Amino acid sequence: MGRLSGKVAIITGAGSGMGAEQARLFAKEGAKVIGGDMNVEGLQAIINEIKANGGDAIAVKLNISSPADWEIAVKTAVETYGKVNVLVNTAGVAGPFIAKAADHDPDEWDKLLAINLKGAFLGSKYAIPEMIKDGGGSIVTISSIGGLVGGQGGTGYGAAKAGLIGMSKNIAVDYGKDNVRSNVVCPGQIRTPMSAVLETEDMKAAKQYYLNKTPLGHFGDPIDIAYAALFLASDESKFITGTELIVDGGVMAN
Template sequence: MKSVGNLENKHILITGGASGIGAATALLVASRGAKVVVSDQNRQQGEAIVEQICAKGGVATFIAADVSDSDSVIALFAQAKAAYGPVNVTINNAGIDHKPTPMHLVDDAVFHRNVAVNLAGVWYCMKQAIIQMLDNGGGHVINIASVAGLHSAPTIAAYSATKHGVMGLTKSAAVEYAKANIRVNAVCPSFIRTPMVENVLANVDERVRNAMIKANPMKRLGEVEEIAGALAWLCSDESSFMTGQSVVLDGGMLA
């Protein structure tokens, strides 16, 4: 009998896998038997995560890619398939944010960069994942969205817009490909203790910092391991009847 959360024979590709949620998830799913492709633009950190996995007896490789470039994504999925066969699960985690700023003061270039990485990047990765999954009898696409994609997010409008877009892609693709045994779900964290959030906290005043940390009833930031645990469950066959949904991990913020 397979143990709970068993991921043996799963090929899982994680973008933005060099740090934060992506790195924590790579380490966890590898420990449960998955073959993992860690992808990121940061080669040094990405290779370090792979070294940690392999040192513990896991199977992983690093492939550098820029999700905002469609050719780079095509090459990523081709290399991943060459390494471990067709991708079974793709976790579209790569993303950026922007400094909290009133919308009318946000430079257009910041908006377009958020769209390029957070939305177009997910689009490109979903397409390549689905192409492989159609040929392989199914699979699971997991998009990392945000609570900012489920409700208003004043001062981070550009980021919020992209995450609302990710939710639209998730729901539409889930219905479109359900008959092909391809599931598509989203995970929507709130403020998690990642390098990206830590950078934001370091660049706002104490009042805003405290408000962000205490924005949920638990009055704390989430930890990357808490998100990784949910993602590992989604990667397993235990979530097999779930598609088109958003898993909200927010300490009760939206309750």
């Protein structure tokens, strides 16, 4: 308990899946949480749960590809809690799991980059100045092993996730002097609503493909990513910036 005591954390995608688990865990560890999501109903349910368990959290409707929404979210955090110390860029969308470049729909490509890449850029853009005002902070961006190797989510998805890694490294270099750290978590397959498509009959072969590449023999859970994000958000990782923490059941060891 208390690993994030005194910190104010904005978490995107907090209405379900990995973001929801992060919001629960961060609040349990003492953070004041601003949960952002387009799914207002699901988000409010998570915020209510956190409050019922003694945590401190508020909900903001957030389209992460909208600069105006980000300005409001960060302003709300500062007006409510006085500062921003942590940003966790979790929200994202999955594209076609097997999308080769020549077959990729251009509009789908634009959507994947606008949400998965631009969204994290905007969050960082608006949160960094507030972090600097308070003496520093930590940005944790949820990418994917699909940003490190091919064959883990489709071409557009992989491009966006690779972009997150490059962006995070640049933020680490540019703002290290301001004590703003920037790191990436690269999950493998995690059981979330986004990955539920793998449970369909049409994706049975794809699911087995991913399982065969995972030495631990099973997919991860959202809490596995939440604990990784917690470590990088906390002062326990105060000398870690510009790197990737891979949480994939051993896929990248193959």
